[in-house]
Amino acid sequence: MRRTLLKALLIPLVALAAMPAAQAADNFKIMIGANPGGGFDQTGRGLGKALQEAGVASAVTYENKGGAGGTIGLAQFVNASKGDPNAMIVTGAVMVGAIVQNNPPVTLSNATPIARLLAEYNVFVVPTNSPIKSMKEVVEQMKKEPGSVKWGGGSKGSIDHISVAMIARATGADVAKINYVPFKGGGEVTAAVLGGHITVGTSGYAELEEFIRTGKMRAIGYTAPTRQKGVEVPTLKEQGIDVEIGNWRGVYGAPGITPEQRKALTEAVVKATRTKSWAETLQNNRWTQSVLTGDEFTKFVDEEHARLRALMSKLGMI
Numbered sequence: 001m002r003r004t005l006l007k008a009l010l011i012p013l014v015a016l017a018a019m020p021a022a023q024a025a026d027n028f029k030i031m032i033g034a035n036p037g038g039g040f041d042q043t044g045r046g047l048g049k050a051l052q053e054a055g056v057a058s059a060v061t062y063e064n065k066g067g068a069g070g071t072i073g074l075a076q077f078v079n080a081s082k083g084d085p086n087a088m089i090v091t092g093a094v095m096v097g098a099i100v101q102n103n104p105p106v107t108l109s110n111a112t113p114i115a116r117l118l119a120e121y122n123v124f125v126v127p128t129n130s131p132i133k134s135m136k137e138v139v140e141q142m143k144k145e146p147g148s149v150k151w152g153g154g155s156k157g158s159i160d161h162i163s164v165a166m167i168a169r170a171t172g173a174d175v176a177k178i179n180y181v182p183f184k185g186g187g188e189v190t191a192a193v194l195g196g197h198i199t200v201g202t203s204g205y206a207e208l209e210e211f212i213r214t215g216k217m218r219a220i221g222y223t224a225p226t227r228q229k230g231v232e233v234p235t236l237k238e239q240g241i242d243v244e245i246g247n248w249r250g251v252y253g254a255p256g257i258t259p260e261q262r263k264a265l266t267e268a269v270v271k272a273t274r275t276k277s278w279a280e281t282l283q284n285n286r287w288t289q290s291v292l293t294g295d296e297f298t299k300f301v302d303e304e305h306a307r308l309r310a311l312m313s314k315l316g317m318i
Contacts, residue, residue, distance in 0.1 A: 069098020
């Protein structure tokens with residue numbers, strides 16, 4: 001009888017010990033290196049919900065730490081999360097661009113690559129009461145007087161910033177004289193557009209879709225190579241501006257986790273991307289599924305650093 005009781009007690013303990021580290025924990029932590037309301041924020045919270053639906057997390061906590069393209073949040077994450085197998089930070093092209101331009105002491109090399117998740121394109125908007133009706137009009141004004149067009153978007157070195165510089169270069173305007181105002185998150189960009197504090201705002205389509213749909217903003221351009229399903233906005237190429245550029249987002253884990261913990265965390269994230277809630281997050285935000293893990297993801301990020309460095313040098317941004 002004693003043996004039977006002991007066996008009954010030990011079996012669940014052995015089963016628990018055999019579970020991957022990332023799945024045994026009750027709580028995941030997701031650092032979001034931007035203020036609430038932007039693409040990083042939507043990605044982090046969408047992933048957290050999917051992790052819970054997938055059954056790999058019973059709870060998820062979030063922390064927003066905006067500034068410097070996410071590198072302020074990255075520094076805090078690296079210093080505070082060492083060895084934590086259930087901690088992640090949202091990253092992407094915005095953060096890579098900020099690292100290339102600002103050369104901060106803490107970079108993505110200090111964290112652990114987990115997965116690329118998605119890709120998206122940017123939209124350009126003006127307030128509804130603006131006299132501007134197309135990107136062609138913006139370009140004409142910028143060519144006459146570059147500083148008169150006040151652009152607003154993500155941090156310095158972000159895809160938002162790069163896309164504006166690409167437009168200037170492609171249309172013969174002086175890149176060095178563009179008037180670009182960086183913001184910490186999509187919510188701030190929205191407020192600046194609605195308040196008339198900037199001439200043109202840019203962000204991911206989903207962040208501004210509600211305001212476009214309700215007539216509070218006018219969409220005048222899109223950075224996709226061709227028209228996208230559900231997005232009735234003319235591309236830059238349609239308007240004679242030879243510019244297309246996409247964005248991507250993913251997650252990194254904490255420094256100092258073991259290969260086994262990295263594998264378990266990666267499996268948890270991949271499982272989350274197969275849930276109904278994640279599919280809805282992609283659809284609602286006009287995002288494209290683009291999962292990449294392991295060495296392929298590490299290689300991709302290294303190539304992104306090189307690509308953005310070369311592009312930003314060519315544009316005179318660094």
